[in-house]
Amino acid sequence: MSSRMRITSGKARTRRSHHGIDAPRLSTCVKCGSFHLRHRMCDTCGTYKDRQVIDINAKIEKKNERRVAKMKSLGIDPNAKDKKEAPLDVKKLSEKKKK
Template sequence: MGSRMRVTKGHGGNRRSHHALSEPGLSECSNCGAKHLRHRACQNCGQYKGRSVFDVLKRTGRLLAKKEARQKERQVAPEEKVPEEKAPKALSAEGLSKRD
């Protein structure tokens, strides 16, 4: 069973020759000139196909507020949670052989 399943390095390499990653297709924003993924709104100015899709200032403010809230939770959380030390159970041959 083992010998018929072997694949040489060359054959494996030939199979994997098509597994390379391709670069994402980027477009240039018509408003600000920044690069963005195709068929997506520009993250720099918030426009898509020449019209405003979202307010960038409002979005960045919301993201910053969310980030600050997460940092506050991380600072408070370790103080609240105090792990209890658990003593390891003594295992014996009799205890292991019993069925529950």
């Protein structure tokens, strides 16, 4: 490559200045008011152009049924809640640990 053919960094960056990605254009759902991509179904309520396309509630219930069945097959009680750690206590944190 000869120096005559070289493209300076400024020239290359000027050319690439138009290659940026724009933010997606979003529309609001008429039924629930959440944002969705244009010409696409609303992921929150399952409607498109004021028409119910997918029953989201049935889909969620089916997903929960599969989750419960899997937990039962693994021998885990699906209704039992996970034990969460006790919230942090200021007094316990401020005490120095004795050896």
